[in-house]
Amino acid sequence: MRDDGANTPAEERIGRRIAQARKLRGLTQQQLADRVPCSKSLIAQVERGHKPATQALVTAVARTLRIGLGELTGQPYLDPEARENQAHQCVPEMRRALLAWDLPDEDISPPSMERLRADVRRASALGRQARYTQLGEMLPGLLEELTRAAHVSEGARRDELFGLLSEAYTGVTAIAYTLGYFDLRSSAMDRVAWAARASQDPLRVARTQWQRSTLFLATATYDKGLMLLKRVRRNIGEDLGRLAPAELSVYGATHLRSAIFAARAADRQTAFDHIEHAREAARVLGGDANHYGLEFGPSNVIMHEVAVAVEMYDGGEAIRRARLATLPSTVAPVRLGHHYIDLARGWLYHGDRQKSLETLLAARRVAPQQTRNHPMVRETVRMLVDLERRRSRSLSGFVSWLGLP
Template sequence: MRDGSTNGPAAEEAVGRRIAQARKLRGLTQQQLADRVPCSKSLIAQVERGHKPATQALITAVARTLRIELGELTGQPYRDPGTREDRIHECVPQLRRALLSWDLPDEDVPPPPTEQLRADVRRASALGRQARYIQLGEMLPGLLEELTRAVHASEGARRDELFGLLSEAYTGVTAIAYTLGYFDLRGLAMDRVAWAAQASQDPLRVARTQWQRSTLFLATATYDKGLILLDRIRREVGEDLGRLTAAELSVYGAAHLRSAIFAARAADRQTAFDHIEHAREAARVLGQDANHYGLEFGPSNVIMHEVAAAVEMYDGGEAIRRAQHTALSPAVAPVRLGHHYIDLARGWLYHGNRQKALETLLAARRAAPQQTRNHPMVRETVRMLVNLERRRPRSLSGFASWLGLP
């Protein structure tokens, strides 16, 4: 567990160097590691020397192969104590305490009215969509305590609704934990999300929870199990698009988009883009970008995932082509837009256009600064740009400094 980490920027190492150290500690050659991942020895060598950025697929596969935690390779969480940016981590102990108190409500304090709790959960969800994690982290501990008191003091349909609200609030914790790299906290929060969703008696909320669970298989490079889970979700929701409600279309389409990323991580290009096309058809039937159960599904999300799938396969040219021939809705949530720009910056880097890569990272920072500063792929991209640029532009040096890179 890395929750107590106080590593400052000067202690931070590149992912490639961390991979090399972990490999050597286990007595493996580059060829032996490559055989077990599997990938080419050339890729391992280039990543370890810092000549090629590590993808998320490679990092998770190496962590699985070496039987170590993902954070040991990414260096997360990124701490810089004493700075304003480090404030985002201060909510973590309180969030942990709130999760551990799930069945121990303060029965001496009456819960707020349901109307107030609805409004507070809506506000928390809005903060999550805006990637405003500092504000979300400050809000969630108290809200979770209030919702816990409320569900234990209610019954019937009102209790079902409150459990749905509690599940949604727990999802905010998973977003913070994922962004910051507190992987044990994320696992604990996922358990709470699933428990509350099941108690809500809402089948679609349960399906959405299973979709969320699939991210744990991504993080452990367990692609076969993740694809099985996502296929089960689609079968349970139903695959006759003409008969699905808007919310069901969102769950169905989101499951296809997540499957596309699984397939791309497994280097199965045909399957990845087949899933993209199934999702595109669901988005066409849906007709617009929507946000059922926080899934952000619609035409824009399909575009962003097809770019992400190409990037996962190191195909920068395909990522750029797909991004340039489509348009995103101006209403795309900042959290999704920031992630898209992070992916697209990697696409530009793989395509050989370093200036566009930096410009796109700056766009990610404008859209979702807290998300961008804590994303390991941003750091990998910036390190590669720094290594490649003999005369670093001031904007690149400033961006690296903002990230806290040495």
């Protein structure tokens, strides 16, 4: 589909890519709809550009047609001249660092434990701020230092180093997910799990299972994802009064992820049941926290209930729930940016195009790299362009910033 990087609007559409992939496999719209499953009307509207594709539909179609998500989303979105996309240049070095997971560089003299802890804290902070270029530049060297230090240490020091290494590998998964390098993401998640097991920390291992569930989301394997998350909760325990704060965070995060699984499976009742379980865990926790990078707490519950409504094309419900609470200024930019991206889709489904664009602009302000590389942002913008008879200066500027034709 790509020759010189200048795609036509039709080629840029996910719907157009779905139509091309469907025809290559000799399927009618009805046959594809039967296999997804969904209505033929939805397939037709998405292919023609009359309705934006949801993440649920895109992943289900990719699974049904046995193709990669990137073939439908067009990721990664490469534009060397875009400041927000300089993170792509860090990907080759991160790949090389992942390959050397069991081959520590003997020429490296590991820095002090204090320095390694501080560097991992800094890397985690960059991830929370969605500053992926700086994070990508930092990670390869940090991974080499941590790998060397972990392999030459023993006892509790070794356990802690592998915990830090697992956290650093998580930074690679965040960049890979954001930029659309799905193979790199899978490899990095394997390394996250390996280092977590070596850390001898059961909660860190449980957290990696929560992270692993995103792979089931990406392949529309909702039953297995829900099964995995249920197993994590069972292993932690479900008596909230007996759980430590970090355990509450992991427990609550699994309910939030389960809510998204249920929403994508169009099981509205189950989705909001999971939201209520998570809300109770957040109440017991007493406020927003960031155990193991999960960002769990009342704010994350609010953002997920909006996301659940959006996943089911219910813009009115998404807007209603968003208006019920005010998010504090302490919410991490990476989470707030994702929330604004979801909410912009909610406004679009609700019929308020101006609010949709304003919310996308808010996402850009708090998390530009994340916003520029998110396929649902591009779907929303393309729909706004199609619906507006006269493109406003703000919309034209946003289209140009995204690098769309």
